Amino acid sequence: AQKVTQTQTSISVMEKTTVTMDCVYETQDSSYFLFWYKQTASGEIVFLIRQDSYKKENATVGHYSLNFQKPKSSIGLIITATQIEDSAVYFCAMREGYNYAQGLTFGLGTRVSVFP
Amino acid sequence: EAAVTQSPRNKVAVTGGKVTLSCNQTNNHNNMYWYRQDTGHGLRLIHYSYGAGSTEKGDIPDGYKASRPSQENFSLILELATPSQTSVYFCASGDGQGAQAPLFGEGTRLSVL
Numbered sequence: 175a176q177k178v179t180q181t182q183t184s185i186s187v188m189e190k191t192t193v194t195m196d197c198v199y200e201t202q203d204s205s206y207f208l209f210w211y212k213q214t215a216s217g218e219i220v221f222l223i224r225q226d227s228y229k230k231e232n233a234t235v236g237h238y239s240l241n242f243q244k245p246k247s248s249i250g251l252i253i254t255a256t257q258i259e260d261s262a263v264y265f266c267a268m269r270e271g272y273n274y275a276q277g278l279t280f281g282l283g284t285r286v287s288v289f290p
Numbered sequence: 291e292a293a294v295t296q297s298p299r300n301k302v303a304v305t306g307g308k309v310t311l312s313c314n315q316t317n318n319h320n321n322m323y324w325y326r327q328d329t330g331h332g333l334r335l336i337h338y339s340y341g342a343g344s345t346e347k348g349d350i351p352d353g354y355k356a357s358r359p360s361q362e363n364f365s366l367i368l369e370l371a372t373p374s375q376t377s378v379y380f381c382a383s384g385d386g387q388g389a390q391a392p393l394f395g396e397g398t399r400l401s402v403l
Contacts, residue, residue, distance in 0.1 A: 204348050209391050219394040226389060236303065243353040246342065277335040277348060 176201045177266050178280035188289055192254045195284045197266030199247050205271030209278060213263040224230075224262075225249055227271070232242070245254045261288045293317070296305040296381050302401045303351045311398050313381030320385045322364035323348070323392060324356060326377040333380065339364055340386070344387035 177200040187193045199208065207253035208225040223235045226241050233240045241250035253260055263285045294315045303309045315322065335348030337356035338346045345356040353375060355367040364383075368375055378399050384392035 206390075207388050211391075211394075217378065217397045219397075221393070224389060224391055267333075269388060271388055275321050275338065275340050275346075277325070277338050277382070278392065279335075280305040280333040282330070282332040 175204075176206075176268055176270055176279045178266055178279050178281040180266055181285045183282075183286040184287065185190050186254055186287045186289060189258060190255055192252060193286055193288075194241070194250055195250050195264055195286070196279055197249050197251070199266070199268050201247075201268065201270055203261065207269045207271070208240075208242075209267040209269070210240070210249075210251045211265045211267060211280075213265065213283070215262070216220055219265075221249070238248040250271075251272060256286075256288045258288050261286060294381055294383050294393050296379075296395040296398050298398060299396065300399045302403060303368075303371045304403055305372060306361070307371050309371045309375075309382075309400065309402075311366040311368075311379055311400070312365045313366075313395055314362050315364075315381075315383040315393075317383050317385075317393060318361065319383035319393075320361075320386045321383065321392075322358065323382040324354075324364070324383070325364045325380045326379060327397075328377050336366065336379075353396075371390065373402050374401045376400060 179198045206227045212220045223238045239252045263283040265283045266281040322366040324336045325333045357365045381395040382392040
């Protein structure tokens with residue numbers, strides 16, 4: 175069974191700095207997809223970035239990037255040049271490759287607070 | 291623009307009553323999902339659907355039924371609501387491709403008194 179673990183409950187950072195948050199996953203499948211979502215204060219859940227298990231290169235979208243360490247089953251999210259509006263809860267999620275129709279398995283989330 | 295719309299956005303129900311949460315998507319996605327979000331548990335999958343007429347059990351289906359009458363609509367039904375079902379419910383849709391990230395609706399806050 176797949177499992178996603180985010181051990182950091184909350185992180186506080188100063189604006190314009192870099193924040194890194196961790197995610198560890200468990201799967202028996204050799205093919206899988208890893209996702210990061212952001213949940214804003216209004217409750218909206220927004221997709222940020224994805225990593226495919228077969229790709230060695232770390233994904234990057236805007237000021238979001240991933241640190242994919244496959245041997246450690248780890249997928250960290252890095253936000254550079256943070257802004258106040260980056261304050262949110264960030265969820266790591268996984269989908270195993272054998273059944274694309276199934277929903278994602280989520281971690282419990284990491285709350286990021288960005289201070290001026 | 292791709293969209294997933296939930297109704298109602300807020301609902302107060304009585305214990306033992308029937309509750310129906312509705313979800314509509316304009317993305318022409320085959321797959322739709324219902325999650326609930328609770329503090330300490332994150333987002334958990336209740337039911338999902340491959341397409342019109344199909345419903346499948348997710349990780350926590352007990353106490354819930356689902357209905358997918360059309361490609362666009364997916365409902366979550368609580369036949370006999372209980373206080374333990376007080377939660378925030380999210381609907382999502384996806385095209386069924388492994389790499390595609392599901393799109394989420396705005397959520398429905400349900401309180402069962």
